[in-house]
Every structure is written in C-alpha cells, then in structure tokens.
Amino acid sequence: xxxxxxxxxxxxxxxxxxxxxxxxxxxxxxxxxxxxxxxxxxxxxxxxxxxxxxxxxxxxxxxxxxxxxxxxxxxxxxxxxxxxxxxxxxxxxxxxxxxxxxxxxxxxxxxxxxxxxxxxxxxxxxxxxxxxxxxxxxxxxxxxxxxxxxxxxxxxxxxxxxxxxxxxxxxxxxxxxxxxxxxxxxxxxxxxxxxxxxxxxxxxxxxxxxxxxxxxxxxxxxxxxxxxxxxxxxxxxxxxxxxxxxxxxxxxxxxxxxxxxxxxxxxxxxxxxxxxxxxxxxxxxxxxxxxxxxxxxxxx
Amino acid sequence: xxxxxxxxxxxxxxxxxxxxxxxxxxxxxxxxxxxxxxxxxxxxxxxxxxxxxxxxxxxxxxxxxxxxxxxxxxxxxxxxxxxxxxxxxxxxxxxxxxxxxxxxxxxxxxxxxxxxxxxxxxxxxxxxxxxxxxxxxxxxxxxxxxxxxxxxxxxxxxxxxxxxxxxxxxxxxxxxxxxxxxxxxxxxxxxxxxxxxxxxxxxxxxxxxxxxxxxxxxxxxxxxxxxxxxxxxxxxxxxxxxxxxxxxxxxxxxxxxxxxxxxxxxxxxxxxxxxxxxxxxxxxxxxxxxxxxxxxxxxxxxxxxxxxxxxxxxxxxxxxxxxxxxxxxxxxxxxxxxxxxxxxxxxxxxxxxxxxxxxxxxxxxxxxxxxxxxxxxxxxxxxxxxxxxxxxxxxxxxxxxxxxxxxxxxxxxxxxxxx
Numbered sequence: 001x002x003x004x005x006x007x008x009x010x011x012x013x014x015x016x017x018x019x020x021x022x023x024x025x026x027x028x029x030x031x032x033x034x035x036x037x038x039x040x041x042x043x044x045x046x047x048x049x050x051x052x053x054x055x056x057x058x059x060x061x062x063x064x065x066x067x068x069x070x071x072x073x074x075x076x077x078x079x080x081x082x083x084x085x086x087x088x089x090x091x092x093x094x095x096x097x098x099x100x101x102x103x104x105x106x107x108x109x110x111x112x113x114x115x116x117x118x119x120x121x122x123x124x125x126x127x128x129x130x131x132x133x134x135x136x137x138x139x140x141x142x143x144x145x146x147x148x149x150x151x152x153x154x155x156x157x158x159x160x161x162x163x164x165x166x167x168x169x170x171x172x173x174x175x176x177x178x179x180x181x182x183x184x185x186x187x188x189x190x191x192x193x194x195x196x197x198x199x200x201x202x203x204x205x206x207x208x209x210x211x212x213x214x215x216x217x218x219x220x221x222x223x224x225x226x227x228x229x230x231x232x233x234x235x236x237x238x239x240x241x242x243x244x245x246x247x248x249x250x251x252x253x254x255x256x257x258x259x260x261x262x263x264x265x266x267x268x269x270x271x272x273x274x275x276x277x278x279x280x281x282x283x284x285x286x287x288x289x290x291x292x293x294x295x296x297x298x299x300x
Numbered sequence: 301x302x303x304x305x306x307x308x309x310x311x312x313x314x315x316x317x318x319x320x321x322x323x324x325x326x327x328x329x330x331x332x333x334x335x336x337x338x339x340x341x342x343x344x345x346x347x348x349x350x351x352x353x354x355x356x357x358x359x360x361x362x363x364x365x366x367x368x369x370x371x372x373x374x375x376x377x378x379x380x381x382x383x384x385x386x387x388x389x390x391x392x393x394x395x396x397x398x399x400x401x402x403x404x405x406x407x408x409x410x411x412x413x414x415x416x417x418x419x420x421x422x423x424x425x426x427x428x429x430x431x432x433x434x435x436x437x438x439x440x441x442x443x444x445x446x447x448x449x450x451x452x453x454x455x456x457x458x459x460x461x462x463x464x465x466x467x468x469x470x471x472x473x474x475x476x477x478x479x480x481x482x483x484x485x486x487x488x489x490x491x492x493x494x495x496x497x498x499x500x501x502x503x504x505x506x507x508x509x510x511x512x513x514x515x516x517x518x519x520x521x522x523x524x525x526x527x528x529x530x531x532x533x534x535x536x537x538x539x540x541x542x543x544x545x546x547x548x549x550x551x552x553x554x555x556x557x558x559x560x561x562x563x564x565x566x567x568x569x570x571x572x573x574x575x576x577x578x579x580x581x582x583x584x585x586x587x588x589x590x591x592x593x594x595x596x597x598x599x600x601x602x603x604x605x606x607x608x609x610x611x612x613x614x615x616x617x618x619x620x621x622x623x624x625x626x627x628x629x630x631x632x633x634x635x636x637x638x639x640x641x642x643x644x645x646x647x648x649x650x651x652x653x654x655x656x657x658x659x660x661x662x663x664x665x666x667x668x669x670x671x672x673x674x675x676x677x678x679x680x681x682x683x684x685x686x687x688x689x690x691x692x693x694x695x696x697x698x699x700x701x702x703x704x705x706x707x708x709x710x711x712x713x714x715x716x717x718x719x
Contacts, residue, residue: 005535015535022531029525118347128352129548133583134559142561149534151559154527223555224524225548225581229348233524268528269535272517275528 006270017148019265025154027261028161032216033234034241035168035253036209042248043185043205046095047103049110051238052231053117054083054210058217059226060125063132066221072135079218080211087210091203099202114232121228132221157219164212165254172250181205185248240279244286246296255294337380338373338644340634341400343393343421344412344436346385348522350547352577353623357412357436358383359616360624364631374638379631382406386417388522393417397424406430408646410630412623415439415492416521419448426450431646433630436623438463439491440499443676444718452650455676456630458622460496462682463571463592465708466700468503470684471569471590475508475540480567482514484538486529486553488545489518496544496571503708504542514538522549526556538566546572551581558584573687574694576619585689593683594622598692600681604661625662629677632658633670664702678702 009015033055040048062079066072094113098106138153172178184191184201192198217231224230241260245252263282267275286294342361345354358381365379373379382404386393393413400406401424409432411421418437425432432453434442440461442448474480485501487493505511515536517529530553533541541562545553550572557563563586572578575594579585593599597609597619608628612620620628637652638644655672657679662668664681671678682705683697713719 009535018531018534019528022527025527026525122347127347128355129350129551129581131551131555131581131583134555138559139584142559149531149560153559220524223552223559225552225555227348227351227548230524233522265528265531268517268532272532276520 001271001274003270006266009266009269012147014147017146017150019148019269020262021148021150021154021158023262023265024158024258025261026264027258028158029216029220030234030237030241030260031254031257032161032164032219033213034238034245034257035165035250036212037235037238038242038245038248038250038253039168039212040206040209041242042250043181044095044099044202046099046106047110048095048206048209049107049235050090050113050117051209051213052233052235053114054087054213054231055217055220055234056117056121056226056228056231057086058083058214059132059221059224059230060121060130060217061214062218062221063130063226064125066132066135072137075132075221076215076218079221080215083214083217084207084211086214088203088207090210091206092199095206096199096202117231118228125226125228127228129225129227131225134222138222153222160215160219164215165250168212169250237279240283242293244283244293246293248297249293249295252293252295336377338377338408339380339382339404339406340408340410341397341404341406342381342383342410342412343386343396343400343417344383345388345414345417346383348388350388350414350522353414353436353547353621354385354388354412356577356618356621357623357627359612360620360627361410361412361631363612363615363624364628364635368631368635371635374635375642375644377644386413388414388417390417390420394420394424397421398428401428401430407644408634408649409433410435410627412436412627415442416490418442419491422448422450422453425453429646431650433634435627435630437492439495441491441495443674444713444716446718449674451675452646453675454633454650454653454670456633456670457626457677458680458682459676460492461499461709461712462678462700462705464496464499464503465705465712466682467569467571467592467684468500469507469704470698470700471500471504471540471542472507472511474567474590475504475511478539478567480540481510481512482536482538482540483511484515484517484533484536484541484566485513486517486519486533486541486543486545488521488523488549490521493518493521493544497542499712500542500544500571502712519545519549519553524552526553529553530557530560530562534560534562534565540567540569542569542571544571546575547577550578554578554582554586555584558586563589572622574685575622576693577621579687579693580619585687587686587688589687590684591687591694593681593685593694593697595620595625596692596694599683599685599694599697600662600664602661602666604666605681608661629660629662629668629680632660633668664699678706 037051058079061082062075065078066075098109142149142151188198241256245256267278344357369378384396386396411434415437418434434455438458438460440459443455485497487497519529569590571592573589573591597606636658637649641648641652653670657669660668662680668679682700685694685697
C-alpha cells in the first residue's frame, strides 16, 4: 500500500489528468466489450461466454486489413464489420438453437466455441503473437494537458467509444428499431404475435454485440500483442463490468467500465500489489449492497 | 548298479539345442530392443501469448535431434521427441510431464517451461527420479537453492543472477556516467520477474550506490493492458527504468509505452529485448534500449554462432530465440554425456553431465560447461548493448566477464544462505 503516492497524485493536476485519462482508456475499451455482452443478455437472455472471441477476431481482422491496405480507417471498419457478420452467422447457425435451454447448456456451448475460435485463429494466423503496430498518423508526441500526459491515439479511442455509447443509447431509446428491440427483450411473444420477425432482431442484436466487441479489438490492436486466446482476460473483466453495472443495462456497462478503469488506474498508485484484488473487492461490495448491480432491474 | 546310456539325444545335447534355439529366437528381440528409439518427453508452451517461444524451443531441440539421429542416436538409439503443450500453466506442465513418463514411456525429460511451470516439473522429476533438463527457466533459485537440488535435474538455461551481475555492472557504469540516480522497475509478478529484478537492483546498487528505486510495478504475467503501469512510471519521473518483461508482454508494453513517449523520457534497460522474438515483432522499435543478449546471431561474433543461426533460419524461416539455443544446448549436452557414458540410462547420463564441458556456438569462449556443484550451465556468452531498429539490432555488445560472475555469484550464494 502506497497511500502517499495516491494522495500526492490526487493533489497534482498533472497526475490527475494522466491517471484519469488512463482510467478512461481502460474503461472505454472494456465498455465496448461489456456493452455487447450486456445487450445480448438483455435481449436474448443468453450469457455469451464466447463474447471475448469477437474481441479477438476484431483485432486480427483489423491487423490483416491494415497489413494489406495500410489504411487505419479500413482496418477499424474490417474489425467491426467482420465481427458483426461473424456474430450474425454464429447466432443463426449455433446460438439460436440453445435459446431457452438450461444456462449450463448455453455456457457449455459458448465455452466449446471459445476453444474452437482460438483454434481457428491459430490455424489462420499462427500461434505466435503478432503486433499490428501504431499507424504513422498516431506516431506523434503525446499531448501535455495541465502537465498530464495524454496520447492522441487514446483520445481517439475514448472518443470512438463515447460516440458508440451515445449512438447505442439514443438508438435504443429514440428509434423504432430500438423500441422493437426493447419490446422484444421485455416480451418476445407479444412482439412475435405482432408479426415482427424476432429471429431477425435476435440475429441483429448478436451481430451488434459482436461488432462492438470487434471494434474494441480493432482499436486495441495497435497497442496490444495479438494472440489466440487474447479474448479471455478481456471477457473476465467485461463480466465484472457487466455484473457491477447490472446485467442488461447499457448505462450500467458504461458507468461500471469507467469505475473499473479508475480503480485500475488510481489503484495502481495507491495499492500496487492489490489492483486486481481491488477490482474484485469492488464487485463484491456492489453485489452485497445491490445484488442486481448498480443499474440492474429486479427480476420478478 | 550301472547306468547304461539310452540311444537317442542326450540331455546335454537337448539343453544345448534349447539354448541355441533360445538365442536364435531371442536375437531379433535383443536387436530390436537395442534399436528401440529412446523417447524424450518435452512439456512446453505451445499456445497462448508465449507460444512463439515454446515453438522456438521445439525447433531448437529438433534441429539438434536430427543431427544426433543422423550420427547414430544416443548410444545407438534413435531419439524420438514427444512434445506436449502445457499452455503455460504450472498444473498442466506437471500433469503433462507425469503423463509423458508414466503413459508415453519417456525415459528423459526436457522441461521447456518458463519459471512459472519449471518448478512444477522439477517436483515431478523429484518424484519420478527421471533425468530432467530444465531449458528455459532462468530463476536462480531453481538450481542455486540447495533445497531445490535433486541429482537428476540440470539446467541448460541462462541464470538470472548471472544476467544481473553483468547487467547491473553495465547499468551502473552508465548510471554513474549520466547521473541516473532515480530508477523505476517494471517486471512480471512471478518467480522469474521478482528474483531477477531483485538481483539486478542488488548489483546496480553495489556498483552505483547512489541509485535509488523510486517506483516498482509488478504487472501480472500475460497482462493485456499496461496503461496504468506506464502512467504510474511517468508519474514517478524516474531517470531510468529496468524491466524483465519478455515475449508478447514486452512487445505489448513497448507498443503502449511508445505512445506515451516513455522511451524518450528515460533511459530504459530491458534485459529481454535483444531477442528476435521481440526485435522483429515490434513495429516501432525504439532506438537505444539497453538489453542483455538473448539470442542474436551476431553475438558471440563467431562463424559457429552465425552458422547455427542461419541453419535455424533456413529450416524454420525465422531466426531462433533465446529459448532455442537453450534447448539446443540441452540436446548437445545429452549427446555428449550419452557418448561419454555409452548409455542412455538416466543415472549414467547424469553422472557424465556433471562437470561436462562441450564445444558450443553459444559459449563465451566457444565452450559451455555443466557446472557439477549446482548442475547449471556456465560459460555461455553474456553481454549487454543498445538496440537499433534494424539488423544487426544490437551492433555492439559489451561482454560480461565470467571470472567476475563466478566471484560475485559465490558471494550472492553466501548472502542467500545457499552455501
């Protein structure tokens, strides 16, 4: 425990800027993965344990696209669109068959696919780790804001995630499709009785969830080494975010992800040997005081 | 009463015929037994973020096994490698090792695990009594601590304390010349990371007593995100940073630290940088990172080393890694020991291995020795230099002096209570 470092940081504007930005970077990446997870659970009532694989595929798709085109924008697009398509196929061919099954069955199917997806990546890209490298446009000196260090690439990352959060929130709240999705989550039978194709909605939501995870992977690709199985650790942290925020709540995922990011960022200063533990401790405290998570709803 | 010989075949003749028959029928069996391959089990990491190193361990072994088999095998028996993935998990490494011996019939083990798994395999070797060569673990305690010692386990890898003595004295000279007094460390949180960092700091302070460690970071092994670690180091504002991160962790760390321009704000000493694994994968390799030599074909600067590196590249279409030479050395030593013992019996090979000195492309003076007292490799090439972003990556390496290493290592052992 190094409380001096923590209090010293809280008293310094430079440190506050650097660590807060760092917290947002960690949090926003987690949010993109967790929001897909929570969306799929909210609408499809499936705990998609294979969700981390879409993060992994997003990173690999982006890296490959970048290698061939040299375009960062195209790499991001390929990462997101590729995983959306993969999510749609996966949902229609496999996941749609286990809706309504026992949770254990769903978990087993998802876990089987975690292993299968890892092997697919191994077969296509090899088992050694890869690095996409930072595009030249972002190989620039970091910004100094109030003495704090902020890399331009991370500003982009935070911006993209925030835009995704706003579009998702407004889309679900204000648009007709959003209302149909919410209705399907609440009462799929009634939605189906009204002549709306729920299969299409489910497939679309799964694709959207996959796309968000894929986008997170694509955004992470320039700064993280790519390896088969890389989705697993992200998945665990995303589950923590989802549980803290409340399963099915998009706002909860956003707040939960930012909180986890801040805990990691400031925790590394004050509790360097307990940063991981701090994250789990926080989850326990939230669940004990509010079992449905911060923004979760009671299930009748 | 007198015995009269009955006509027909005598008892002696019958026995002789039976004996001859037995020999005739048994000969192919004996020949087959002699020709039977010797299975060598090898748990290593073939999946996950350090799979490339595991694969390079396998490649290093196979390159040498082919030579051994072409030359007639170990004491006339062809070597058959049985290689299994431990996924980098200690419990899996132990399970796989046990299975290799008990189920697959492996008579020798090459433990190509990182330190996280090597201690688990060591316990299996202790339990089963099988000859085991640790090829990748550099945690000094594995062979230096007498409590760990078993007669059937050897190490053909570098040792953390050796690297730390050379690296510490190299860094201290730079620290004194450039006035680098405030240091930070960032190393993986497991036996190798903790031990090696501790030893490095010990020798850095020994040669440059003004040095002060103002920040320590211990990211977990295979951590995907180092952002909070990078910013923590930036907050501390050290003048120099030491890290023994390696493989995919090191490349992730470099990619993330690069965009914070961390490398331009402090002098960086990363012991595991000068290995092709990291050197070729990192897209924007910063110039001027200080590193110990891991495997580079230009150090030691001998034709034997360059030829070995090129032969590996020709076969596997990539350059070897630090783990490649360490595993290749295991096979080279096994071959020599088996020849000396004229046997593949584990106990006899172990006896021959103690104190065995062989010619080696990786030796500081063209040889390496399996030191008898603690059954660990000594005499390998060891040095430090600074990186450039293209080949030869580390153009000038300052060689470590083994005389100094031995002296300081003996002192270190005393302070640790190992002698």
